[in-house]
Amino acid sequence: MTDATLLQVRGLDVTYRRSRLRGGDVNAVRGVDLTVGRGETVGLVGESGSGKSTIGSTVLGLVPASGGIIDFDGTDITHSSRADRRLLARRMQVIFQDPYGSMNPAHTVGDTLAEALRYNLGLPADEIRERVLRALDDVGLPPGAAHRYPAAFSGGQRQRIAIARALVMEPDFIVCDEAVSALDLSVQAQVLNLLARLKRARGLSYLFISHDLSVVRYLSDTIVVLYAGRVVERGPAAQVAGSPAHPYTRALLAAAPVPDPVAQRRRQAERRLAAAATPATGRVSEGCAFAPRCPFAQEICWSVQPELVARDGVAVACHRRDEIAAGTAAQPGQTTAGAA
Numbered sequence: 001m002t003d004a005t006l007l008q009v010r011g012l013d014v015t016y017r018r019s020r021l022r023g024g025d026v027n028a029v030r031g032v033d034l035t036v037g038r039g040e041t042v043g044l045v046g047e048s049g050s051g052k053s054t055i056g057s058t059v060l061g062l063v064p065a066s067g068g069i070i071d072f073d074g075t076d077i078t079h080s081s082r083a084d085r086r087l088l089a090r091r092m093q094v095i096f097q098d099p100y101g102s103m104n105p106a107h108t109v110g111d112t113l114a115e116a117l118r119y120n121l122g123l124p125a126d127e128i129r130e131r132v133l134r135a136l137d138d139v140g141l142p143p144g145a146a147h148r149y150p151a152a153f154s155g156g157q158r159q160r161i162a163i164a165r166a167l168v169m170e171p172d173f174i175v176c177d178e179a180v181s182a183l184d185l186s187v188q189a190q191v192l193n194l195l196a197r198l199k200r201a202r203g204l205s206y207l208f209i210s211h212d213l214s215v216v217r218y219l220s221d222t223i224v225v226l227y228a229g230r231v232v233e234r235g236p237a238a239q240v241a242g243s244p245a246h247p248y249t250r251a252l253l254a255a256a257p258v259p260d261p262v263a264q265r266r267r268q269a270e271r272r273l274a275a276a277a278t279p280a281t282g283r284v285s286e287g288c289a290f291a292p293r294c295p296f297a298q299e300i301c302w303s304v305q306p307e308l309v310a311r312d313g314v315a316v317a318c319h320r321r322d323e324i325a326a327g328t329a330a331q332p333g334q335t336t337a338g339a340a
Contacts, residue, residue: 006073006173006205007059009034013067014054014229028054030229031068036173041199041206043220043237045213045252051229052209056175059207060094061085072173089120093166097178099158103150109136109161110146113168120169135164138201139194156187163194167202176208180215192219213252217241225249228289235314245316245325247294288319296320 014029029051036042044052057063059070061080070078077088096102103112113132117123123131133143139160150158159179166174176195180188196219198204210216216223216237223240225233225248233246244250283302285291291301300319308317318324 004037005035006038006040007034007036007207008071009055009059009068010071011068012055012058012065012070014051014058014063015066028229029058032226032229032231034224034231036205036207038172038205039199039203040222041208041220043216043223044207044209044226045211045216045223046226047211047252049228050226052211052226053177054229055226056094056177056207056209060092060175061088086120089116090169091172092175093169093171093173094175094177095159095162095166095179097182099155099162100150102162103158105150108147108149109153112150112161113146113165116165117168131168131170132164135167136161138167138198139164156183156190159183159187159191160194163191163198167198170202171204173205173207176206178210179208181210181212188215195219213241213249213255225252230289230317231308231315232290232317233314234308239314245314245321246290246318247296247324248290251293288317296324 010033012029012032012034013027016026016028018025032051032055034042034044034055044055046052054063058065059072061077065078068078069076072088072092077084080088107115110129110132113135114128117128117131132146136143136145141157141160141164145153145157145161150161153161159182162179179195180191183191192215195206195208199206206219208216208219213223217240220237223233223235223237224231225240225244225246227248233240233244233249240249241253244253283292285302287304288294288297288301288306291297294301298320304319306317306319308315309321311321
């Protein structure tokens with residue numbers, strides 16, 4: 001871990017324990033490595049069930065790790081006690097998807113923002129008031145917002161309040177867990193611009209979690225793509241989102257809507273061709289978890305788990321990476337040679 005590294009996750013495993021009647025244990029995260037530098041935004045992207053929110057919750061101590069190490073600023077916090085986590089709250093905060101659900105509707109906004117300061121820092125009343133008003137100003141809300149209740153605000157304003165609640169602790173690191181997915185597109189853009197501005201002004205580091213690759217690309221310096229609890233692609237945001245190498249990342253990009261009608265029709269056509277080329281089989285893959293959905297899958301994909309191999313700054317876990325990049329692999333809509 002270097003001085004420029006704030007968070008380092010190594011070999012993280014997370015297993016949810018369930019009874020046999022409910023299908024047994026669920027391996028939500030498998031051997032994930034992740035690094036967030038100071039002042040860096042790392043985007044975690046994947047569809048529902050990919051393990052991205054579980055990683056964020058485990059870093060925050062809300063979900064226990066089954067294996068691996070979480071290192072924050074040179075300290076192993078993998079199994080930190082409640083008292084240690086209380087101290088960590090001064091430096092690590094979270095912004096959830098549903099701001100209203102994480103607020104007490106009976107408390108004013110000012111009380112909501114002040115609660116963590118009283119509980120974790122024990123600050124005097126005048127300093128608490130100063131921090132609350134400064135945080136509200138930083139997110140574009142007037143001082144009078146402190147005396148109103150959450151129900152009086154729109155969805156976008158509530159998300160600004162949630163951001164202010166994270167800011168009052170003056171953290172180094174914030175987990176943004178689907179922080180804009182519940183907002184209208186215009187409001188999404190406003191909140192993303194706000195997060196980018198705060199990052200520059202305060203030197204913040206973000207772990208930005210989303211299912212939308214286009215949103216992640218806008219804010220992130222590095223993108224990590226998850227599928228079935230494993231990292232399948234990782235690299236600079238411009239490269240991963242602009243020229244995705246893994247078939248799953250390509251599918252995520254094709255699924256993201258774009259304002260250009262011609263480009264949108266092309267993406268829809270690509271999705272239809274990929275679906276038509278995917279083998280219709282109930283076979284369970286013992287290798288790559290994406291093989292049952294991959295139009296490029298060959299026998300090796302079904303039987304051998306691909307390693308995450310870095311090349312030209314981008315790490316990809318795909319047996320056919322070079323063929324796909326060169327255009328020599330079977331294309332969607334064609335018969336995939338060797339597929340089961």
